[in-house]
Amino acid sequence: MNSHLFPQIGKVIASTGSRHFSRMLHDLILTQLAVDATHIRQMRVEPVGRASSRSEPEPLKEPALLAETVFSEHSAAAHHLQNPPAATSADASQLHLTRRKDGYRYVISVYRNDESQRFSAQERSLLQDISPVLLPMVEKHINALQPANPDPQSPPESAEGNGLETLRLRFDERLEQLGLSLSNRETEVCVGLLAGRTAPELAEQLALKVNTVESYLKRAAIKLGISGRHSLMRWMYSPLEALASSAA
Incomplete structure (x- = not known):
């Protein structure tokens, strides 16, 4: 791909x-x-x-x-x-x-x-x-x-919020499958980048400096065994078998 x-x-x-x-x-x-x-x-x-x-x-x-x-x-x-x-x-x-x-x-x-x-x-x-x-x-x-148990008393969530939450759940699931762990900030940065946001956009959203966002990405990259944003995309969407063989 x-x-x-x-x-x-x-x-x-x-x-x-x-x-x-x-x-x-x-x-x-x-x-x-x-x-x-x-x-x-x-x-x-x-x-x-x-x-x-x-x-x-x-x-x-x-x-x-x-x-x-x-x-x-x-x-x-x-x-x-x-x-x-x-x-x-x-x-x-x-x-x-x-x-x-x-x-x-x-x-x-x-x-x-x-x-x-x-x-x-x-x-x-x-x-x-x-x-x-x-x-x-x-x-x-x-x-x-089609939520399984919709609660009419609950306030509706934004579509973007639902999408990001789905993306984060999939990211956390992949971490668990590979036996890896990131800090909350490292995860927020990775999920934001996977959602198509830029480092400056994430910095504004998270009230951080751009170089701080990049530092979190570097720390996450080391833990994930990748080299950068495009490698993060491949890590997220490649078959697990391919990731396991590359790490071996």
Whole structure:
């Protein structure tokens, strides 16, 4: 995965549960290939033993429990894709990524308005390469929109706050999986950078000097065995097996 994508991936994660998520996901996909529309949905399916991700089309006939569609600016796709069609192996002007988990299927579909503009094998591969990041983000976003036990007496949290909290939880989980520990400030700086913020922005948010923020990053980098911000992005999103082998 190209390292230049990581800051934008962090911003998409930070928008989890907000009305901006689908647009930001669509814009992220546009950095890899031209599409006229991006459609995400959740459907109920029979439980399976483990989560799986794939780019091969599956029958998508279950009714969607939640669905959102974003169209590219000035695209004519909106006239044709108000009800995106089910995947068919013969239609190369659409691609579908699916993930099954806990009795649900999460789907990302991308479309081109002109059926003659078929996706190439290289484009399919590009989308497949980032699917391990895209699909869990869609799952987190949809789950954030459907809290398990909503409390009507509780004040609503900001979407950005929810997204950052999700990102921090994922960061803490990865630390635990690798048996690592950071201070609270080191974690705040790392999560802020993963969310796409700059060192000056973090310094203002945390009421610190920029060089202090950079010092926290350096301390965290030493503990994580990385060399800087881009390495932090790779550390966060690379498979655990790859991190374990590089540390060996």
